[in-house]
Amino acid sequence: VVASARATLRFAAVVSAVLGIVVAVTAAALAPRIARNVELERKRHVLAAIGEDVPRALLASRYQEIVRDDIVVLAGTPYPVHRVVDDHDRTRAYCVPIEGAGLWGPIRGYLALDADATRVLGVTFHEHRETPGLGAQIEDRSWTGRWVGKSIVDERGGLAQLRVVRGARPDDPHAVDAISGATITSRAVESLVQRGLERYRPFLEERWRRR
Numbered sequence: 001v002v003a004s005a006r007a008t009l010r011f012a013a014v015v016s017a018v019l020g021i022v023v024a025v026t027a028a029a030l031a032p033r034i035a036r037n038v039e040l041e042r043k044r045h046v047l048a049a050i051g052e053d054v055p056r057a058l059l060a061s062r063y064q065e066i067v068r069d070d071i072v073v074l075a076g077t078p079y080p081v082h083r084v085v086d087d088h089d090r091t092r093a094y095c096v097p098i099e100g101a102g103l104w105g106p107i108r109g110y111l112a113l114d115a116d117a118t119r120v121l122g123v124t125f126h127e128h129r130e131t132p133g134l135g136a137q138i139e140d141r142s143w144t145g146r147w148v149g150k151s152i153v154d155e156r157g158g159l160a161q162l163r164v165v166r167g168a169r170p171d172d173p174h175a176v177d178a179i180s181g182a183t184i185t186s187r188a189v190e191s192l193v194q195r196g197l198e199r200y201r202p203f204l205e206e207r208w209r210r211r
């Protein structure tokens, strides 16, 4: 009986060791592909923020063609700016990452601005854990589309406060209609967009002066 128990344990040990190795090797082998897919998703959202819906097979080449990944140093800290250029290498948009806490987890996305850095070209959210049907509507174009055309410059020429409120009219330059039933997510997005704009404020103000 002792010998057979020992054999069973040895068998179990060998099986777990072999399976452990299989899982580790598979995970290691897939890691580069996963990283590549995450990077492709990121590119898809940068392009979506400027209104380009690019098929997966063309994502990498389209991104390389029109997006320049720059770094700007603001108050001593480097931040990414994805600059979108036209055929003559003239800037036609700036796309900056935005992030903050949502109801159930972090929300990460992109905010795209026109060449003057005064108007919103679009927003996208590529990472969030909000509830499907409620907060998760932040990824639907029917909601992100409400941001298009909003002005980030107020009447006095300073950085505007963009509000996400119930019943905001589409032609309100600084307010976006909130998601009904998802007030918490709507507030979270309002504050993460505002913090993103604040972070890039010196960069934006420089663009406004050049107008």
Ligand SMILES: Cc1cc2nc3c(=O)[nH]c(=O)nc-3n(C[C@H](O)[C@H](O)[C@H](O)COP(=O)(O)O)c2cc1C
Pocket (backbone or CB within 6 Å): 103, 129, 130, 131, 132, 134, 135, 136, 179, 180, 181, 182, 183, 184, 185, 186
């Ligand atoms: C299981 C569950 C998931 C929820 N998920 C979200 C969510 O993702 N985003 C959100 O803002 N509210 C969510 N809520 C609702 C909030 O708790 C709250 O009721 C809601 O934000 C009120 O919105 P309203 O004032 O627009 O009706 C969820 C509620 C429950 C019970």
